[in-house]
Amino acid sequence: xxxxxxxxxxxxxxxxxxxxxxxxxxxxxxxxxxxxxxxxxxxxxxxxxxxxxxxxxxxxxxxxxxxxxxxxxxxxxxxxxxxxxxxxxxxxxxxxxxxxxxxxxxxxxxxxxxxxxxxxxxxxxxxxxxxxxxxxxxxxxxxxxxxxxxxxxxxxxxxxxxxxxxxxxxxxxxxxxxxxxxxxxxxxxxxxxxxxxxxxxxxxxxxxxxxxxxxxxxxxxxxxxxxxxxxxxxxxxxxxxxxxxxxxxxxxxxxxxxxxxxxxxxxxxxxxxxxxxxxxxxxxxxxxxxxxxxxxxxxxxxxxxxxxxxxxxxxxxxxxxxxxx
Numbered sequence: 001x002x003x004x005x006x007x008x009x010x011x012x013x014x015x016x017x018x019x020x021x022x023x024x025x026x027x028x029x030x031x032x033x034x035x036x037x038x039x040x041x042x043x044x045x046x047x048x049x050x051x052x053x054x055x056x057x058x059x060x061x062x063x064x065x066x067x068x069x070x071x072x073x074x075x076x077x078x079x080x081x082x083x084x085x086x087x088x089x090x091x092x093x094x095x096x097x098x099x100x101x102x103x104x105x106x107x108x109x110x111x112x113x114x115x116x117x118x119x120x121x122x123x124x125x126x127x128x129x130x131x132x133x134x135x136x137x138x139x140x141x142x143x144x145x146x147x148x149x150x151x152x153x154x155x156x157x158x159x160x161x162x163x164x165x166x167x168x169x170x171x172x173x174x175x176x177x178x179x180x181x182x183x184x185x186x187x188x189x190x191x192x193x194x195x196x197x198x199x200x201x202x203x204x205x206x207x208x209x210x211x212x213x214x215x216x217x218x219x220x221x222x223x224x225x226x227x228x229x230x231x232x233x234x235x236x237x238x239x240x241x242x243x244x245x246x247x248x249x250x251x252x253x254x255x256x257x258x259x260x261x262x263x264x265x266x267x268x269x270x271x272x273x274x275x276x277x278x279x280x281x282x283x284x285x286x287x288x289x290x291x292x293x294x295x296x297x298x299x300x301x302x303x304x305x306x307x308x309x310x311x312x313x314x315x316x317x318x319x320x321x322x323x324x325x
Contacts, residue, residue, distance in 0.1 A: 026053045041156035048149045054177070055142035064135050080182040081132030083113035084204035087184075091201065099197040102128050113202075123195050134205040136179040143176035143214075161229030169221040177211040 028051045035044035057063075065075040079085045087110050088097045096107035100123070112127035148171045155164035182205040189199050230240060230253075238244050243252030271277075 027051070040158075041154070043152070043154035045152040046150070049147070051146040052142075052144065054140040054144040054175070057138055057141055060141065062137060065137055066135065076133040076135050077182065078131045078133050079110070080134040080203040080205050081112075082134070082205040082207045083115055083118070083132060084185075084202045085131045086111045086113060086126070086187075086196070087201045087203060089199055089201060097196075097198065097200075100128075119193050121193065121195050132203075134180070134182050136182075138179055139177035139211045143174045145172070145174045147172045160231070161227050163225075163227055165223075165225045167221070167223040170219070172216075172218045174216045175213055177213045180211050181206045181209065 029048075030050070031046070031048040033044070033046040035042065037043075068074050079087065088095060088108075090096075091109060096109045097111075100108050100111070102108055106129075108128050110129055110131050112130040112132045113121070114125045114127075149169070151166075151168040153164070153166045155162055182203070185202045185204055187194050187196075187200050187202055189197060194200070230236070238251070240251075240253040243250060243255065245251075
């Protein structure tokens with residue numbers, strides 16, 4: 001745990017292997033919490049920011065998906081590239097060019113483009129029945145991330161009632177760069193820079209535009225303002241905080257809050273016991289209820305045939321006992 005207001009910079013490092021000592025991913029984390037109380041009220045504000053740089057593929061020594069030099073396979077994508085590959089319109093039906101043949105009249109199904117911008121392209125510069133490749137190496141293995149969270153609460157006791165306000169804001173952004181975009185481009189015969197006498201397809205990798213980036217931006221916030229207290233306490237026929245049972249009904253503050261789920265779970269425990277589904281060991285389950293700004297977590301054990309039931313009450317996070325029937 002770092003002291004408030006301190007910044008931590010960490011890097012992922014390899015301790016063994018060819019990349020020993022290579023620092024890869026920086027992590028920055030900052031947080032601050034402060035508050036005060038003045039007898040009849042209190043406030044608390046906390047904020048946190050953390051950022052993780054992207055883990056780049058090249059920093060791991062991966063610059064190609066052609067792993068033949070390492071005893072693997074060639075996973076480059078044929079038919080694309082920069083420069084690209086020209087294909088006849090009927091290539092997917094197994095048809096060659098209709099106006100282009102090889103030196104001995106053999107059919108041509110693809111042509112690789114030479115380096116250059118293609119503005120002064122000549123047919124004799126083409127690689128007949130050859131293709132260029134796109135080396136689809138993702139730029140990032142792990143995304144660049146940064147998260148911002150802020151929470152504040154304040155309350156003031158006015159005697160009979162207590163005013164309170166809460167607000168929170170959170171923003172999380174993740175950006176992952178993958179491979180360069182590549183696709184087929186339709187080039188008609190009328191194109192001024194095309195040396196072909198027919199319409200063609202060009203498989204091209206758009207390296208100039210950089211890799212495709214996927215960005216996820218999640219933002220959430222809430223704010224509330226309220227009051228707690230008992231209004232007109234002398235007009236109550238009993239203390240609402242103590243509760244009351246009359247003719248099988250429960251009266252009191254929060255008597256109807258979040259009770260359906262609790263009742264269902266208690267009844268399920270009754271059925272488990274009656275049907276003897278728990279075996280010889282006590283079955284344990286956990287439930288929680290929320291009553292305005294006070295919370296209680298109760299831990300239950302179903303009574304088995306051989307062991308007595310046990311029941312425990314957890315303390316409120318602020319040290320206050322849980323209230324409610």
